[in-house]
Each structure stands twice: as C-alpha cells, then as structure tokens.
Amino acid sequence: DTAVSQTPKYLVTQMGNDKSIKCEQNLGHDTMYWYKQDSKKFLKIMFSYNNKELIINETVPNRFSPKSPDKAHLNLHINSLELGDSAVYFCASSQARSLPYEQYFGPGTRLTVT
C-alpha cells in the first residue's frame, strides 16, 4: 500500500513544453506539499495546501501552478518549461496541527528539461 504516490517518476521533455506531475496520498492527511530538490540535493518547499486551500507559496515563478481537486490530491502543472526547472520534485503530506508533524514523502519525480 503506497502512502504517497507520484506520477510519473521520470519525465523528460523539451524547453517550452507544459507538463504536469500528479500526487496522491491515502493517509487521510489534510495537508500536502511540493518540494524541489536541485542538482546539489538541496530541498526547498514550493507550495503547501491545507484542505484544498493554498497556505504556502514560496517565491515560485508563476509558471508553476499547483492544483488540489481534493485533500488527497495535489498536482503540479508547469508551463513553458526551462532548463533550470530540471530537478527532482517531491510531494509530501502530513496532518496539520497534529503532533509530531511528520511529513511523508512520495518517491519523487525526476524532471529533465532538454
């Protein structure tokens, strides 16, 4: 039983294209996140949604648009892909305001823009 799943796991595309990454969690959590891990392995939060409501948006270009159709899903759509968007994108979930605030991560999506 996969707790947090992401599709696809690998995505290779050309500059200028539009792509989406999907995330689903079956843990019953109310908060979901997108993190970006760059080539130096540095992880940084991009977005956070709580019960379908955007609560964190960390200086991410407008080309990135998260969408949460329900609290079990958080998708990431990227317009006009650039070389610098190449990275591993992780989805995570947690139960907000509930100790100990552990976040469960998906397997990551490696995006390569050529």
Add this chain to the structure above:
Amino acid sequence: AQTVTQSQPEMSVQEAETVTLSCTYDTSESNYYLFWYKQPPSRQMILVIRQEAYKQQNATENRFSVNFQKAAKSFSLKISDSQLGDTAMYFCAFAWGSSGDKLTFGTGTRLAVRP
C-alpha cells in the same frame, strides 16, 4: 527566518563503527521540532528520527540517536553499528509553530559506509 546548517558535506565510516553527523540551526522560536531524514540512492525520503524541542530527553530509534543541545542549537545524529544500508544522504530539518508546516532542510551530508 529559520536556517539549518550541516557543515559536513561528506562522511565515511567503517561498517560496524559509530559515526556522528552534525547539524546546527538558528531560530527565535521556542516551540519547534527537529528531524533527520535519510535519502538512499533510491531517492525515497525516509524519516529516521524526530525531536520535540520541549523534550529534554534525547530521542532514540534503535541504532539511531540524537544529541540535542537546545542552548547551543545543535542537533547531531549518531549512528551506531553502521550498516551498508545506512549509505545515503542525511538531511537535518526543522519545523516550527502551532501548525508545524513547512520543513526547512539543511544541505545534507553524504554518508558512505565502507565494508
């Protein structure tokens, strides 16, 4: 702003020996949580251990333990009886506040366990 610093980019340890990974953080918050995550070559992020700042007792999970020094803002991870499967990137992370949202990560330490 909260920051997390891992000063050891890479470390190496012989199998069965003990290794300590360092982490320091900076915050003005009093209610916060600290974590160590492991990322093996499979890329999966795995929670190794957590520590609530209000707890004085150091957390322990089997071969993994922390040395939490709140006044010094230090949170090191000790791995005892290192195993080949411990080879991975280790990230120290910080979360704070009543919601605990948003993990702030350190830059990671790459640990290699030698046979």
